[in-house]
Amino acid sequence: xxxxxxxxxxxxxxxxxxxxxxRAAPFGWLAAVFGYWLVMSLxxxxxxxxxxxxxxxxxxxxxxxxxxxxxxxxRSPLELRLLFDGFRHELRPQIALGVLYLACLxxxxxxxxxxxxxxxxxxxxxxxxxxxDVLQSAGFLGALLATATLYMPVMLAFWFAPPLxxxxxxxxxKALFFSFAASMxxxxxxxxxxxxxxxxxxxxxxxxxAALALFAEGGQLPAAGFVLPIxxxxxxxxxxxxxxxxxxxxxxDAAP
Numbered sequence: 499x500x501x502x503x504x505x506x507x508x509x510x511x512x513x514x515x516x517x518x519x520x521r522a523a524p525f526g527w528l529a530a531v532f533g534y535w536l537v538m539s540l541x542x543x544x545x546x547x548x549x550x551x552x553x554x555x556x557x558x559x560x561x562x563x564x565x566x567x568x569x570x571x572x573r574s575p576l577e578l579r580l581l582f583d584g585f586r587h588e589l590r591p592q593i594a595l596g597v598l599y600l601a602c603l604x605x606x607x608x609x610x611x612x613x614x615x616x617x618x619x620x621x622x623x624x625x626x627x628x629x630x631d632v633l634q635s636a637g638f639l640g641a642l643l644a645t646a647t648l649y650m651p652v653m654l655a656f657w658f659a660p661p662l663x664x665x666x667x668x669x670x671x672k673a674l675f676f677s678f679a680a681s682m683x684x685x686x687x688x689x690x691x692x693x694x695x696x697x698x699x700x701x702x703x704x705x706x707x708a709a710l711a712l713f714a715e716g717g718q719l720p721a722a723g724f725v726l727p728i729x730x731x732x733x734x735x736x737x738x739x740x741x742x743x744x745x746x747x748x749x750x751d752a753a754p
Contacts, residue, residue: 500748501676501679501680501683501684501747501748502746502747502748502749503683503684504684504687504746504747505686505687506686506687506689506690507690508687508690508746509684509686509687509688509689509690509691509694509743510690510691510693510694512687512691512694512739512742512743512746513691513694513695513698513735513736513739514694515738515739515742516567516735516736516737516738516739516740516741516742517735517738517739519567519570519571519738519741519742520570520731520734520735520738522570522571522573523569523570523575523576524734526566526570526575526576526577526578527566527570527576527734527737527738528730528734529576529578530562530563530566530576530578530580530581530734531730531733531734531737533578533581534559534562534563534581537555537559538552538555538559541555549623550600553596553599553600553603554593554596554597554599554600555596556596556599557584557592557595557596557599557656557659557660557663558582558584558585558589558592558593558596558660559581559584560584560656560660560661560740561583561584561587561592561660561661561664561665562580562581562582562583562584562585563581563737563738563740563741564583564660564661564740564741564744565580565581565583565584566580566581566737566738567737567738567740567741567742568741568745570738571741571745583664584660584664587664587665588663588664588667591663591664591668591669591670591673592660592663592664594670595656595659595660595663595670595673595674598670598674599652599656602652605648606644606645606648606649606652607619607622607623607645609644609645609648610641610642610644610645611641612644613637613638613640613641613644614632614635614637614638614640614641615637617632617637617638617641618638618641618642618645651678654677654678654681654682654688655674655675655677655678655681656674656677657677657681657740657743658673658676658677658680658681658743658744658747658748659673659674659676659677660673661741661744662676662677662748680747680748684747687743687746687747688743691739691743695736695739698732699732
């Protein structure tokens with residue numbers, strides 16, 4: 499196993515290739531995404547331990563989406579069982595990664611609470627949106643900035659870690675190290691990928707929604723009716739693009 503350095507141009511194309519993998523089997527992808535939402539929603543509603551358990555399961559499900567993308571790349575059927583591929587290969591390292599991921603989330607939310615007295619953490623944990631006065635406060639903006647800053651190295655460490663642990667048997671800690679190192683080696687590709695992803699997920703929908711609102715009667719437009727179809731198409735594309743980045747950097751495309 500050796501990480502490769504790919505160009506910034508490859509990173510720019512990761513999202514487009516993710517879209518191509520989604521188009522290869524859209525119904526299979528949508529079934530998997532809805533299945534994932536259902537499982538995580540059921541787990542999250544369990545009192546006390548639900549949200550923590552959901553966070554611990556994230557790495558294993560990441561492997562499942564990688565397996566789905568790999569199958570789509572080979573034009574194989576996208577069976578729903580592939581979503582649980584991470585639970586069949588190296589489960590103990592996946593759980594270890596999940597526990598470490600949960601610990602990182604706790605540290606980030608704790609750090610953000612120092613800036614806004616827990617408003618952001620309460621929103622993320624309970625789903626209850628703070629008031630406008632809180633959202634526009636300097637403390638809340640500081641909490642957002644602190645969380646984003648702390649999450650960046652966490653994201654890079656966990657980007658490749660689940661498939662490395664599942665398909666290369668590296669163990670949890672080595673997978674985190676290799677993932678972070680490979681991501682830093684390919685910072686140009688990640689910068690290009692991040693720019694394209696931000697453009698597609700934030701800038702274009704915002705501009706389109708603003709333009710539609712100008713022509714809507716009274717300037718009102720139900721945002722949910724516009725955002726939901728975009729999210730349905732975007733989430734599988736993002737999941738597939740994660741696999742494309744892994745395939746480019748580690749050159750691994752065969753079944754384990």
